[in-house]
Amino acid sequence: MKFSSIISLGLPALALAAPTRTIEKKRGTLAKRASVTDAPETGYATENGGTTGGAGGSTTTVASFAEFSSAVSGDEAAIIIVDGALTGEDTVKVGSNKSIIGKDSGASLTGFGVTIKGVSNVILRNLAISKVVGGDAVAVQKATNVWIDHLDLSSDRDHDKDYYDGLLDITHAADFVTVSNTNFHDHWKCSLVGHSDNNGDEDTGHLRVTYHNNYWSNINSRGPSIRFGTGHIFNNYYENVSDGINTRDGAQVLVENNVFVGASKPLYSTDAGYAIESGNDFGGAEATADKGTLSSVPYTYTALAASEVKSAVVGTAGNTLSF
Structure with a gap:
């Protein structure tokens, strides 16, 4: 297993320019x-050439x-900068090479979802x-190099x-996905990786997903549930989640330093x-999963001790950034 002393998880990378290092009070935290x-900075979204989204393209506020x-x-x-509360119905399909970012804590989508399907670099x-x-x-299907960060x-x-349906489902051979600093809450069937027991021909060898520094609360199941894929799940905080991590149908999962x-x-x-x-x-x-073979991942990361996870995740995960 590779570790890097220069990578610190729990918060996304910050630009070095002075204006991006300012902090402001919100929800009782910084x-x-x-x-x-x-x-x-880490996770499977850093593999396969990395994930840069819309960097280098035009910026639009909606x-x-x-x-x-x-x-x-x-x-x-x-x-694309989302300013304020947007309402709609159904789902909106996202193209390749996009960064979709809430301007601040007031940015929200209600009643409609986001589908990332058959594209890359989002x-x-x-x-x-x-x-x-x-x-x-959020649905990720047949897509590669996707970073989902600081969502509520x-x-x-x-x-x-x-x-x-699901809060975040990653299916149909999607690959190289990192899910970080996200607050999953108040839901029955939360996050699914691999949609069907009968889809092994398409999914096997894909569905490489990292979940880190996420807060899961008042969830009944699927925290996440993984079929066929390769999962790395570390430094997540689970509170009142009945069925947490379910590994199934040949999935190999590395589970480290969660609470x-x-x-x-x-x-x-x-x-x-x-x-x-x-x-x-x-x-x-009691953890009852059958012992697997996934003992390392190809990227560098630093896992906090379990005793440090709550303070690093609760109050930080969710839409707690400002741009």
């Missing part, structure tokens, strides 16, 4: 001002559903996406478990899924 050209839908289409490099950051009916809040994803648990509070099944296997775990705090529950 909100970091970030750069629209940030790239992921404040309506129609403006948003138009700006994210096509494959030319572009940075960054989605600092948005609240909620109560999407008829599809996933939620619905509610007042409805039936099938009323909403679970109030979980009944923090890490478990179904249908010959496998995991290697170390440094986790399962909160007194």
Whole structure:
């Protein structure tokens, strides 16, 4: 396993210029001002040539559903800044080479989801996406090099478990994805990697996904559930999540230094899924996943000790940036 002493996780990379290092108060914590050209520091999205999104392209600010839908289409490099609360229906398909970034904590998408399908090099950051009916809040399908960072994803648990679909589903041989600093909360079936037990021919050898420094709370299941893929899950904080990490259908998962509070099944296997775990705090529950073979990943990272995870994640994960 490779570690780097110069990489510090928990917050996205900050630009070196003085204006991007200012901080301001928000939600009782210190909100970091970030750069629209940030790239992921670690995770599978740094592989396969890396993920830069719309860096080098034009920058557009959008404040309506129609403006948003138009700006994210096509494959030319572009940075789209979301200013304010947008409402709509159904889903919006994103083109390649895009950075879609919420301007501040007031940036949100309600009632419609984002689909990243058959494209590459996409960054989605600092948005609240909620109560999407008829599809996933964020769907990544047949896409490569995607960084999902500092999102707040939620619905509610007042409805039936099938009323909403997933908050973040990564399917159909999507690959080289990093999910970081995201707040998943108040949902039944949260995050799925690999959509079907019968899709092994397409998915095997793909679905390489990293989840780190995310906050999962009031979730019933899929934190995440992984079929066929390769997952690295570290420094996540789980609170009142019934079924946490489910490895299945030949998936290989490396699970390190996560914290679970109030979980009944923090890490478990179904249908010959496998995991290697170390440094986790399962909160007194039992991890029952079958032992796997994934003991290292190809990128550098630094994992915080489990005792440090709560303070690093809670209050930081979610749409807590400012641009």
